[in-house]
Amino acid sequence: MAATVQQQATFAQSLQVQLRILRALFMREVLTRYGRHNIGFLWLFVEPMIFTLGVTALWTATKSVHGSNLPIVAFALTGYSSVLLWRNMPGRCIGALQGSLSLLFHRNIRVLDIYVARLMLEFGGATISFTTLGLLFISIGWLAPPEDILEIAGGWLIIAWFGSALAIWLGALSHEYELVDKIWHPLAYLIFPLSGSAFMVDVLPKLAQEVVLYLPMVHGVEIVREGYFGAAARAHYNLSYVLPFCLVLTGLALFQVRKVAKVVVPE
Amino acid sequence: MISVRDLRKVYPTRMGDKLVLDGISFDLGMGERLGILGQNGAGKSTMVRLISGAEKPTAGTIKSSLSISWPLAFGGGFQYNLTGIDNIRFISRVYEQDFERNLAYVEEFAELGPYLREPLRSYSSGMKARLAFAISMIIEFDCFLIDEIASVGDARFHDKCNHELFERRGNRAMVIVSHDAAYIRDNCTRWAVLHGGKFKEYNDFEHAYADFKELIGWKPPPGWPFVEPVIA
Numbered sequence: 395m396a397a398t399v400q401q402q403a404t405f406a407q408s409l410q411v412q413l414r415i416l417r418a419l420f421m422r423e424v425l426t427r428y429g430r431h432n433i434g435f436l437w438l439f440v441e442p443m444i445f446t447l448g449v450t451a452l453w454t455a456t457k458s459v460h461g462s463n464l465p466i467v468a469f470a471l472t473g474y475s476s477v478l479l480w481r482n483m484p485g486r487c488i489g490a491l492q493g494s495l496s497l498l499f500h501r502n503i504r505v506l507d508i509y510v511a512r513l514m515l516e517f518g519g520a521t522i523s524f525t526t527l528g529l530l531f532i533s534i535g536w537l538a539p540p541e542d543i544l545e546i547a548g549g550w551l552i553i554a555w556f557g558s559a560l561a562i563w564l565g566a567l568s569h570e571y572e573l574v575d576k577i578w579h580p581l582a583y584l585i586f587p588l589s590g591s592a593f594m595v596d597v598l599p600k601l602a603q604e605v606v607l608y609l610p611m612v613h614g615v616e617i618v619r620e621g622y623f624g625a626a627a628r629a630h631y632n633l634s635y636v637l638p639f640c641l642v643l644t645g646l647a648l649f650q651v652r653k654v655a656k657v658v659v660p661e
Numbered sequence: 662m663i664s665v666r667d668l669r670k671v672y673p674t675r676m677g678d679k680l681v682l683d684g685i686s687f688d689l690g691m692g693e694r695l696g697i698l699g700q701n702g703a704g705k706s707t708m709v710r711l712i713s714g715a716e717k718p719t720a721g722t723i724k725s726s727l728s729i730s731w732p733l734a735f736g737g738g739f740q741y742n743l744t745g746i747d748n749i750r751f752i753s754r755v756y757e758q759d760f761e762r763n764l765a766y767v768e769e770f771a772e773l774g775p776y777l778r779e780p781l782r783s784y785s786s787g788m789k790a791r792l793a794f795a796i797s798m799i800i801e802f803d804c805f806l807i808d809e810i811a812s813v814g815d816a817r818f819h820d821k822c823n824h825e826l827f828e829r830r831g832n833r834a835m836v837i838v839s840h841d842a843a844y845i846r847d848n849c850t851r852w853a854v855l856h857g858g859k860f861k862e863y864n865d866f867e868h869a870y871a872d873f874k875e876l877i878g879w880k881p882p883p884g885w886p887f888v889e890p891v892i893a
Contacts, residue, residue, distance in 0.1 A: 418754035
């Protein structure tokens with residue numbers, strides 16, 4: 395019987411419950427966000443694709459000065475897709491708990507599950523958009539195939555890890571402090587030009603390089619570009635900075651979730 | 662058996678901490694139905710949420726060898742921007758139940774007709790209660806937590822609910838919160854009054870109700886609580 399959750403469950407049973415809950419929340423998220431109208435859940439990746447296409451077109455038209463001789467389409471695709479990944483994740487998690495309080499009536503649904511389900515959707519959408527556009531551009535000849543797909547995946551996952559940890563931390567924090575919601579929007583806007591999507595670190599002056607490399611997503615974008623263009627990208631990144639950074643941020647995020655879960659009132 | 666020990670719940674407010682539940686202890690076994698009387702804001706719903714495990718107590722423990730339902734209350738557990746059917750689908754996934762079977766049951770029991778395909782926000786409170794009640798009857802818990810929801814609705818639905826709860830599931834444990842005193846009187850086996858954070862148990866309804874009226878300073882009209890309106 396599914397409802398008997400009182401006995402000490404084994405790890406396998408707990409894992410099964412966890413997966414069941416995440417699946418239910420994920421499907422619910424798809425429905426509430428995209429509904430069943432027009433193209434429905436296809437919006438999941440059509441929306442980020444439109445964004446990326448638009449930016450690619452703009453940057454191509456204005457011959458955006460990114461200071462290197464890398465092809466602009468590939469540059470825009472890798473850059474803007476990365477932005478969508480780290481910027482939309484916190485956007486989806488801030489205030490998420492407030493709208494999901496009624497779900498907490500079901501004891502197996504925990505605060506963290508609500509964030510994780512949203513992040514799964516966000517990650518899925520951004521990833522499908524990135525790969526679909528990549529394949530499309532390659533097949534029509536706008537883009538050369540990437541040098542190292544595994545390295546791209548690695549960089550992409552680092553950006554996703556950073557985005558997820560930041561999202562959960564800000565999401566849980568926003569339940570305690572409304573200010574988070576107000577501050578995140580301008581902050582995200584201001585960080586965007588510094589996030590490495592519109593420039594290569596290599597073309598910056600030495601001092602500026604040191605400054606932007608404090609931003610963790612810059613490392614991820616650089617890795618993605620190195621995977622795409624190979625040595626031509628002359629990427630600058632430091633795994634022993636970005637990985638511990640994400641680890642500490644994850645710790646902070648889980649701590650904040652625990653704190654919120656203790657006092658949250660389902661309604 | 663559910664064992665509640667020294668349950669305490671404090672909510673922070675702008676005027677300082679508010680002690681809602683102040684050291685509550687009781688046991689509840691299978692077949693027992695505990696009816697709780699209390700003013701608005703006395704902490705009845707809070708207590709139900711704590712027992713369900715949805716919310717954490719400030720102090721104290723709740724131990725249970727029974728499976729406990731979610732609080733069957735207005736609003737809780739459902740999503741208003743989804744349709745009735747999508748809500749059934751969601752609950753079926755959460756509790757690992759067969760969706761098709763559940764849908765058939767809810768369609769028949771709740772009698773919502775085409776509204777099942779509309780978002781919950783277009784439902785009246787009686788319709789929400791019907792859906793909530795029907796869905797919760799699909800999943801067989803040992804203990805049901807009922808927060809007002811079964812005592813609303815029209816007379817016919819009321820009877821159906823009573824049949825499902827007290828006849829077909831008469832062997833289960835229940836905690837029932839309602840402002841309908843006759844409902845509590847007729848359907849419970851134990852009674853308690855929650856007032857000022859304290860919890861007092863009674864073996865018969867009349868004593869519990871007399872104390873409750875005294876505590877809230879209310880004189881009911883003669884003949885109260887009515888069961889059926891007197892029709893001349």
